[in-house]
Amino acid sequence: MSLVLRETALAFKRAPLLSALSVTTIAFSLFVFGLFGLVAVNIRRTIGDVAERVEVVAYLKRGTPIETVTMASADVEAFPEVQRVAHVTEEDALARARQDLTEFRDIFQDLETNPLPASLDVRLKPQFRDARHAAAVADRLRSYPFVDDVRYGQEWVENLDRLRNIAGAVAAVVGSAFALVAIIIIGTTIRMAVLQRSREIEIMRLVGATDGFIRRPFLLEGLLKGLIGGLGAFALCYGAYALIDTYLLRASFFTSAQALIGIGAGGLIGLVGSTVSVGRHLRNV
Amino acid sequence: MIKFTSVTKDYPKTGAALKDATFHIGKGEFAFLTGHSGAGKSTALRLMYLADRPTTGEVRVSGFSTNRMSQREIPRLRRRLGIVFQDFQLLEERTAEENVAFALEVTGARRSTIGPRVMRVLTQVGLASKANQYPRELSGGEQQRVAIARALVNDPLVLLADEPTGNLDERATRGILQLLKDINASGTAVVMATHDLDIVRSMRAHLVELQHGMVVYDSAEDVTERETASP
Ligand SMILES: Nc1ncnc2c1ncn2[C@@H]1O[C@H](COP(=O)(O)OP(=O)(O)OP(=O)(O)O)[C@@H](O)[C@H]1O
Numbered sequence A: 001m002s003l004v005l006r007e008t009a010l011a012f013k014r015a016p017l018l019s020a021l022s023v024t025t026i027a028f029s030l031f032v033f034g035l036f037g038l039v040a041v042n043i044r045r046t047i048g049d050v051a052e053r054v055e056v057v058a059y060l061k062r063g064t065p066i067e068t069v070t071m072a073s074a075d076v077e078a079f080p081e082v083q084r085v086a087h088v089t090e091e092d093a094l095a096r097a098r099q100d101l102t103e104f105r106d107i108f109q110d111l112e113t114n115p116l117p118a119s120l121d122v123r124l125k126p127q128f129r130d131a132r133h134a135a136a137v138a139d140r141l142r143s144y145p146f147v148d149d150v151r152y153g154q155e156w157v158e159n160l161d162r163l164r165n166i167a168g169a170v171a172a173v174v175g176s177a178f179a180l181v182a183i184i185i186i187g188t189t190i191r192m193a194v195l196q197r198s199r200e201i202e203i204m205r206l207v208g209a210t211d212g213f214i215r216r217p218f219l220l221e222g223l224l225k226g227l228i229g230g231l232g233a234f235a236l237c238y239g240a241y242a243l244i245d246t247y248l249l250r251a252s253f254f255t256s257a258q259a260l261i262g263i264g265a266g267g268l269i270g271l272v273g274s275t276v277s278v279g280r281h282l283r284n285v
Numbered sequence B: 001m002i003k004f005t006s007v008t009k010d011y012p013k014t015g016a017a018l019k020d021a022t023f024h025i026g027k028g029e030f031a032f033l034t035g036h037s038g039a040g041k042s043t044a045l046r047l048m049y050l051a052d053r054p055t056t057g058e059v060r061v062s063g064f065s066t067n068r069m070s071q072r073e074i075p076r077l078r079r080r081l082g083i084v085f086q087d088f089q090l091l092e093e094r095t096a097e098e099n100v101a102f103a104l105e106v107t108g109a110r111r112s113t114i115g116p117r118v119m120r121v122l123t124q125v126g127l128a129s130k131a132n133q134y135p136r137e138l139s140g141g142e143q144q145r146v147a148i149a150r151a152l153v154n155d156p157l158v159l160l161a162d163e164p165t166g167n168l169d170e171r172a173t174r175g176i177l178q179l180l181k182d183i184n185a186s187g188t189a190v191v192m193a194t195h196d197l198d199i200v201r202s203m204r205a206h207l208v209e210l211q212h213g214m215v216v217y218d219s220a221e222d223v224t225e226r227e228t229a230s231p
C-alpha cells in the first residue's frame, strides 16, 4: 500500500502541470455542476416554502349547523392526503380580514352584517402538495351539500409543479453532461500519464508485475485527483454561496451529506475516468 | 525445460519469422541462439517469455504451455524468468539499486527482504560499490550488469538474454560473458541470442542456429559433435 501511495505521489511530482490541470478542470466541472446544484437546492427550498402554504379552502353555505361542520371536519381529516383541517368561522374570517387587510380596516369596522363566509381550511401532507392531489381533495370536498365553493389556486399549484419538473430535468441533463466532460478530461490525463510511464510499465510487465498492480497507481491517481477536484469545487461553491447570500438574496447551502456526496462524486468521476482510460491504453503499451 | 515443438510464428506483414522450429533446452544449460540478422532469434526469445504466442505449434517453458495459458498467468511465468536486452532497459531516474529493487517491489516482495536481496545480486555482478549511481553515471558494461542483477533478483530458473553484448566493446563483452558463465555455474540456465560467432566459438555450449526462421543446426542433435565431445 505504501508503494502505491509513493507511486501516486511520484505521479504528481513527475507531472505537476498536468496534474494541476486535471485537478483544476475537474474542480471547475464540478463547480459548474455544484452551482447548478445550489440553484436546484434553493428552488427546491422555495418550492417547499410555497408548497407549505398550499391549502384547499372549502367555503361553507351560510347557516350550516356547527355540529355538521365539526363532523365533516373530522371526516375530512381522515382523508389520506390531509394533514390538518381548521374550521374558520364567519367571525374568524372577519377578524383575519381586519388584521390582514389593514387598508380596509375601516370598511370592516363599519359593517352591519358580516359578508365573509365560514370555511374549512384543509392543509395537505407535504408529499401530496401538488396539483393532482389538491384537485382530488377539492372534488371530494365539493360533494358535501353544505359546501358552497372550493378554491385551491389550481393554476398556481400546477405552475409550481411544472417548475419543479423543469428544474429536475435541467439538473439531470446539465449535470450528466458536465460529469461526462470531467470523465473525458481525467481519462485524457490518465492516458498521458500511461504514455509517460510506458517504459516503466513495460519493465514492470517483464519482471512479472500483475495487471492489477500496474493499474492500481493510475486508479488511485484518478481517485485522488477527483477527490481533490471535488474539494476545490466545494470551496468554490461555498464562496459563490457566501457572495450571493451576502450581497444578493438569502440562500441556503448544501447539507453536509449533500456536500460529501458531491466530493465523493468527484472521486467517482476520477475513478471511472481512469478505469476506462487505463483499461484502454495499457493494452497499447 | 524450454521446448519448442513445430513452432511457426507468422507476422501479418513480414510473413513467417519462425518456421516449424523444434528444439529443446534443458535445465541448467547454457544455450546460444544464433543466426543472421532477421533469422528469428528475438522472435524465439519473445515466445519464451510470452510476449507473443506461436501461430502454430507449442512452446513449453518450465511447465507452462503457450497453448493452455491464460493472459493472467503470464506474470507467474515471468517471475521465474530473468530477461536482459541489448539496450539494458533501465529506468533513468532511478539508481542502480533502485532499478534492481523495482523488480522486487512490483512483484509484491516483503519490504524487509528487498534491501538484502538487492545488495546480494549487486555484489554478485560486481557493482556493490556503485549501487547509488544513476544509469547515466555508469558505463555500458556496468549498466548491463545492473540489468542482469535485476533479472537475477527473483532467483529465476533461466536467464533470457537478447544480444546482451550488442552495445559493448570487446572487454566489456568478455566481462559480461564471464558473468553469465558464473551465473550458469551456480545453476541458472542461460539462453543467449547473439549473431557474434566469436562469442559462440569462445566456449562450449548448446548451440541452436536459425536461418530464415528455420532451425538449421542444433548441437544437441549433432551426432558428430556429441561423439567428438565425449572422449
Ligand atoms: N513485431 C513484428 N511485426 C512484424 N514483423 C516482425 C516483428 N518482429 C519481427 N518481425 C520480423 O520477423 C523476422 C525475424 O525477426 P527477429 O527480430 O526475430 O530477428 P533476429 O534474429 O532477432 O534479428 P537481429 O539479429 O537483427 O535482432 C524479421 O524478418 C522481422 O522483420
Ligand SMILES: [Mg+2]
Binding pocket: B041, B042, B043, B162
Ligand atoms: Mg533480435
